[in-house]
Each structure stands twice: as structure tokens, then as C-alpha cells.
Amino acid sequence: MQFLKLFPETHRNLDCLKAASIYVVISKEYAMAGKKVLIVYAHQEPKSMNGSLKNVAVDVFQKQGCSVDISDLYSMNFIAAATRNDITGELCNPQHFRYGAETMEAFKKGVLCEEIIKEQKKVQEADLVIFQFPLYWFSFPAIMKGWIDRVFVQGFAFDFPSIYYNGLLKEKLAILSFTTGGTEEMFSKNGVSGDIRYLLWPMQHGIMHFCGFKVLAPQISYAPEYTGDKERKDMLLSWAKRLETIWEEQPIECTPPWYFQ
């Protein structure tokens, strides 16, 4: 056993059960240490709940010995619109611009713009990508949708037939962590806004799962602006607690029944 080689003294001084449990803990730490996390973060205000949720994640992961990279989209003035400027140099067909076809070719030739290349490198290196954002209109804020539209280029994130379970990012985990304006009751099956899972379909299935990501259950912080300090603190604690064992989580079964039944 690896453990015996590493800690022979410890082993001699403990009974088997204790040794085993320490071994598990150490194994976990070894497994976590060195993991890479990318947080794609979209909030204008560092003091916001989203800012705090992002900070909590950075703290927990750093304590685990993971490296954490952050794409702070508003601070970066990240461009949301998908335009010709995303391709440096000549277009394949300047007479009829097709964004998808042109960015796919540009990716192959290595002539995407610097901003996209940089984000793709961060994704490529990450074991886990966390999207931290306030829900805007049942979806991502536009600045984060723009990050997805521009970074997940064909050839990089997917190709044909490399989609869904064969998506090019299939070795990675993804998780949506977001705050809502509406309450949990509004986002229930009989609430005015319907089951929250309904709106997760395009984001989790149509984007994450499409690119191959293994999707972890979302972290939803309901209506922080309408609750008290205690509740907000609890939301942060519950996120911190969950992140301590996030590497052991099983991804969700990303098929229609999870969303609509």
C-alpha cells in the first residue's frame, strides 16, 4: 500500500481503522491538490452576493491546494458580440461572413483574436469550470453569453460528430452557480415562473453537455436581495461546505427527464 510507504511511523502507532480513514483523507487531498479550477464570473459589483460566492470558492479551492483562475468579465471589459474582429487576418469568405465557419477555420489556423485564445487556454487547462452569475431573464447575463458564443468555437469545444457525450471538453466538469431575483417558490413547478430546471435546459444541456462537460447539479442562491443577512450568510456557508467535497460528486444525468419530469 502506498500509504505504508509514505507513513510507516504513523501506521505502527495507529490501529487499522484509523490508518484507513487517514489514508482516505490523505488520498482525497492528493487527488484534489493540483486540480485546476476556472471561475467565469459576471457581476459588476465586487461586494455583491455573486462576488462573495466567487471569493468563497477561491478560498476553499486554494485551501485544497487547487489552482484557481478567474475570468472577471466586467473587469476585463469582455466583448460580448461575435464579430469579424474575432478573426485576425484574412477571412475565408469576406463576401459572405459566416461567424461559425470563419471562427472554426481561424481556430485551426491559430488566428483567432488574442482575447479568445487566452480564454480557450484557461478552459483547456481547467478540470472544473464554474459559471458564477446573477440570472438575467431566465439565462446568463449577455456578457457571459458572449463569452460562451465566442470561446466555445467549433474545433475547440465540439466538432461533428464530437458532441454531447463525445464533446471535446468531455474530461472536464462544469457547474452553474447563480443567484436569482425570484424566490424558490416562484421557481417551483406550480410557481409563476415554473420549475427552475426548465430554464436550465438550454444552459446545461445545450451548452455544457453539448461540449461534453460532465454537469454537476447547479448551486442556486435564491433571491439574496430579498432575504436577511443570516440567510445570505447561510448561502455562502452552504456553497463553501459543498465545495469541500465537490470532487467526489457525480454529475447529473443530463437528459430530458432530469429537467421536465
Add this chain to the structure above:
Amino acid sequence: MQFLKLFPETHRNLDCLKAASIYVVISKEYAMAGKKVLIVYAHQEPKSMNGSLKNVAVDVFQKQGCSVDISDLYSMNFIAAATRNDITGELCNPQHFRYGAETMEAFKKGVLCEEIIKEQKKVQEADLVIFQFPLYWFSFPAIMKGWIDRVFVQGFAFDFPSIYYNGLLKEKLAILSFTTGGTEEMFSKNGVSGDIRYLLWPMQHGIMHFCGFKVLAPQISYAPEYTGDKERKDMLLSWAKRLETIWEEQPIECTPPWYFQ
């Protein structure tokens, strides 16, 4: 009867049935003429299928005597990100920026930025708003999501409890007209991407219906890039044909069964 006063000669020379049918046609034209349409359009290439679908709509509506306004988002370099710049003058709470609260106040005081005010005026005047776009990642392209994030401000498009059937835009019609990358089969109940209606929920229910719009059935042009000229022409013709009687259409029943059953 109004008709008799307008066309006494015609009436004397025709039988009752003919008179009635002409009356219906004329009534329709009177009903359509003067209607106002806003097309929010997001494509980089004028020669694209989306560009053609937009042009077809302009033609048909102008023939009907409607006025048509277009927000051509890429040409306008429309800003997608929701930032402090959307509020001119002083913030209510510059120490802790909350986009929703600040834009609501700014709307009331009339100090939203010029770009937003202009778009809100177009929406206010419109009887029908058409969103014309290529589906990007099961949703709007970011530039169009940004238009929604920034234009549909609380106080303008909705308020509490003025949401859904009481939304502030409840006298208006909305329709999504979009092209897809995937085929109709991929977007079927047993296809890899699931029923197309699943992904319409956040856009139609969470945005349009939330603001009170009466939602017309979407116009979906499947995979124009992978079909022949004949099929693309048919898509344009079918859109043109539908628009001829669009003012008579009944809105969809925007509740979960429409989407998920």
C-alpha cells in the same frame, strides 16, 4: 354598416356575398394599415438567411401599409453588457452597484443612457416586435440578449406585481423568428437536442410573456446552411405568406404544457 356608407355604388352592383367578402378584405387592410412593427435583428451579414428573412418582413409589412422600424444590432454596434454607463448622472448607491435597482430608478427619473431610451421608444410605439436571429447555443446571440437585458428595465417592461398577464407590454405582440444550425430531426422529442420547444421556455415565457407580450408561435427556419437554394427560397416564401395574415393569428397558450408535453 360602415361599408355601405363608404362604397354605396359597389354595393348596388354586387350580390350580398361578394359585398361581404370585399368588406372583410377592406376591414383587414384598414386594421393592418398604420400598425407599427419593430424588428430587432442580429446578424453580421446582410446577405445571410436572417438578413433575407428580415427583408421579407419589411416588404410584406410595407405593402400592408404598416410602418417598420429596425434595430440592426451589429450595425449599431449595440453594447451588450449591462454596466454603470447605462445610468447617466448620479447613482442611488455608488458604494454597492445593483444594476436592476439603479436602472429602475434611472428609468423613473428619465436618466437612462440615450441608447436605451431610444430602444424603449421603439418598443413603446410598436404593436408587434419581431426578434430575427440565428440561434446561438440554444438561445439568443449575446448582442440580442444584451438588448433585452438593457432595454426591458423594471418600470418600463414590467413591475411588481405587473408581470406575466399583467406585464407592462401586454398590449403588444412578440414573435421569435430564428434560424438553427441543427436540423428539425435533431430538435425533435427523440432527437439529440430535444424538442425545440424546450429551449423556447426561457425566451418566450421568461422574457416575452413575463413582460406581458402576447406570444405568437415562433417562425423556425431549420439549418438553412445545410439545405439547397430551393429549400431556402421556400423558407422565405413561407415566412412571407405567414406574415400576410399575421395580424389575425391567436397567441400561443404560454404555459408549461405548450412547452413540455
